Amino acid sequence: MNQxxxxxxxxxxxxxTGDFLQMASFQPQDATTNPSLILKAVQKPExxxxxxxxxxxxxGRAPDEITDRLLVRFGCEILAIVPGRVSTEVDARLSFNSSATITRxxxxxxxxxxxxxxIDRVLIKVASTWEGIQAAAALERRGIHTNLxxxxxxxxxxxxGQARVQLISPFVGRIYDWYKKSAGATWVEADNSGANDPGVKSVTEIYNYYKKFGIATEVMGASFRNVGQITxxxxxxxxxxxxxxxxxxAQSKAPLLRTLDAQAAQAIxxxxxxxxxxxxxxxxxxxxxxxxxxxxxxxxxxxDAAKLDQLLLGN
Incomplete structure (x- = not known):
């Protein structure tokens, strides 16, 4: 069995990924996109x-409407491949505007x-600002599920968790990047890998807290730099x-064991x-x-949202 x-x-x-043609071979349950991934995809000939x-x-429609329609086109193509959900992101330029985020x-x-x-096959991605979290809470009350x-x-x-959002996406790799850059020449990779990786530690803390207190929000680790962070x-x-x-x-046959466990978290x-x-x-x-x-x-x-706007206007 591979990893x-x-x-x-x-x-x-x-x-x-936004590259849905590449996706099918891995048989994922769900898929996530963001403006950067869609921008990257639409510049490919296919x-x-x-x-x-x-x-x-x-x-002739407003650029923001055309953008949303493009995001949904990609989302529909993805949903023809994955059996579960797709995450589609609200324009990040609305990250500090709750009412505009809800409308979008x-x-x-x-x-x-x-x-x-x-509706249950779509997660609306929103930045985890205070305003974004409040918008997500309102959307969840309306039956629209969110990915923070x-x-x-x-x-x-x-x-x-307090807002009862459906799912959160803690960014493992970007946390790792910050600590590595901050440490500079003193960084020792071997001492900051696996369970000691700062991004892994952050997600582990969140996961254990959620499971300890029965918080239903799903935890989805994201933004990985290497396989070690995933395993x-x-x-x-x-x-x-x-x-x-x-x-x-998919190419590795190395053993892989469970490291996070909801039942064990309840004893912490x-x-x-x-x-x-x-x-x-x-x-x-x-x-x-x-x-x-x-x-x-x-x-x-x-x-990247602005670049996508320009691509749409100049197409």
Whole structure:
């Protein structure tokens, strides 16, 4: 048995790509996309027709509507391949506007429903800002399920649990990147790998807290830099993995054992935590890594969203 098949025994495997033609061979349950992945995909010849067809069909509409329609086109293609759910992201430029995020999310869901896609097969991705979490809470109350992304800290995860969001995506690799860069020449890779990887430690803490207190929100590790980060989180509810790392797992016959366990987490001595807006903002501020990576992630997604706009306008 290869490592990918072994991992699927403990964890729901999700493909992290807009490249749906590449996806089928790995047989993931779900798939996630974001503006950067869609921008990358539409610049490939095999996906250009999706872009040109969408622009031609909705020429003269607002750029944000055309973008959403393109995202939904990709989502529908993905849902023809995966049996589960697709995550589609709200424009990151709305990350600090709860009401605009809700409006945009509702439109994306309506576009999916117009294509005959059931609401339960779509997760709306929203950045884990305070405003994004409040928007997600409102969407969940309306039956629209959410995936809270750009999540780097324990306080973000706790607030998402309080909001009863469907799923969170803690970013393993970007946490690792920050600590490695911060350590500079003092970084020792062997001392910061596997269970000691700072990104793995963060997701493990969140997973154990959720399971200890019966929080139903699903934990989906994301943004992996190497296979070791993935195997160290075997047993996590879900893991979203790039096609390159999925291929590496599929080619490896090395043993893979469960590392995260919900039953074991219930025996850990932990205290419950609650955040209101003020305490959330303070806790996030006190975490330099999470503050910097959240801001950086939003900026990067905003840049790629603007590039996608220009591609649509200039097509």
């Amino acid at each position: 990918l098949d072994a991992l699927k025994k403990f964890t729901t495997v999700v493909a992290d 996906y250009r027709a999706l872009l040109t067809d969408t622009v031609a069909q909705f020429q 999310a509702e439109r994306i869901i309506e576009l999916y429903q117009a294509q005959g896609i059931h 992304t750009l999540l780097f800290s324990f306080c973000q995860a706790v607030a998402c 160290a989180l075997a047993g996590c509810d879900l893991l979203t993995i790039s096609p390159e790392l999925l291929a590496t797992l 001595d932990l205290a419950p935590v609650n955040y209101d807006e003020a305490s959330f903002r303070f806790a996030l501020n006190q975490d330099a890594m999470a503050t910097e990576k959240l801001a950086e992630g939003i900026r990067a997604f905003c840049t």
